[in-house]
Amino acid sequence: MGVPARNIAKQLAAPVVQLFTNPTSGSYSRERIAELARSLEAEGATVLHCDSGGDPEFAETATHVCVVGGDGTVRRVAGAMARQTRAVPLSIYPSGTINLLAREAEYPADPRAFARLVLQGRAGRPHYPVALGDGFFFSCAGAGPDSYAVERVSLPLKRRIGRLAYAAAFCKLLWHWPRHSIRLEAEGRVLECEAFYVAKGRYYAGAWSLARAARVHDPLLHLVALPRARRRDYARFVFGLICGRDASRQAGVVSFTCRELTATCKVALPLQADGDIVGTLPASMAVSEVPLAFC
Secondary structure: OOOOOHHHHHHHHHEEEEEEEEOOOOOOOOOHHHHHHHHHOOOOEEEEEEEEOOOOOOOOOOOOEEEEOHHHHHHHHHHHHHHOOOOOEEEEEEEEOOOOHHHHOOOOOOOHHHHHHHHHHOEEEEOOOEOOOOOEEEEEEEHHHHHHHHHOHHHHHHHHHOOHHHHHHHHHOOOOOOOOEEEEEEEEEEEEEEEEEEEEEEOOOOOEEOOOOOOOOOOOOOEEEEOOHHHHHHHHHHHHHHOOHHHHOOOEEEEEEOOOOEEEEEOOOOOOOOOEEEOOOOOEEEEEEEEEOOO
C-alpha cells in the first residue's frame, strides 16, 4: 500500500532538532532533558542528542539547534554556528547558572511550552554575535575586578551553590584589590580606565542591566567604563546596579556605543565573556555583520 502524498509531505517537512547538552551546567537534569526531548517529539520533531563538549559539529539533517545549558554552553555552540556558512535557527532551553540570553529571550522553563514556542511559534529573531579573537560572545564581556573574580571561581563550588560561587571568589579579591590602567580605542575615541564592561544584551550577572538600551538584535556594543575602580568606586557602581539605577548616569562612569573596540593593558589582564575567561588583554572585538537567527 502506498503512502498518501500528504503524509510524505508532512514527513519531509518535519523538523530535526539537534539537542546540545552540558552535563556540567548548573541545573543539569537527565530527567528534564528527557522530558524536553519528548515534548519536541510530541510537536513532530526528530531529536538528535549531542554533548556540547569539544568543538560542536552540526548534523547535515538538522533544521534547528537547541542548546540546553548556561551562557558558556550557548557561547560555544552558537559560536561554532557563527563560523559555518549554513545558517540554522537556534533556541536556548535554560539550564545553567545564570542564563542571560535565555532570560532576555523569555524562553519558558516548562518543556512543553518551550517546544511549542520554538517549533510552532515566532519566526527567527536576529542576534548579532561579537567577534573576539578566534571566537565570539553573545551577551557581555569585560575586564577588571569582575574578570579577576571569574578567573578565581571554583568550578566544584559553582556546581554546588551556583552564582554564589562568583560572590565567594570576589570576596577573596577584597584583601588584594587589583587596579591596572586599561586603554580603550573605539572608532577614533580613546579612553583610559581601570575597568570596563561591554553589553551586547540587556542583562548582566542575572537580572541586572549595564545598558538599558542594549538588545541582542541591535548591532551595537554598549560600553560602560570606570576611569577609576577603587574599592569604593566599584562598591558605589555595584550598589547602583542592584538598586536599578541607569549605569550610564552614575557618577564616575563613562558610557557610549560603538561597533568595534580594542582594549590594551601593560599586564595580561583576564578577559571574561559570557561568564567565562576567554583570554587576556590586549583584545579586539567587533559586531558581526551577519546575524544568527534565534527562535
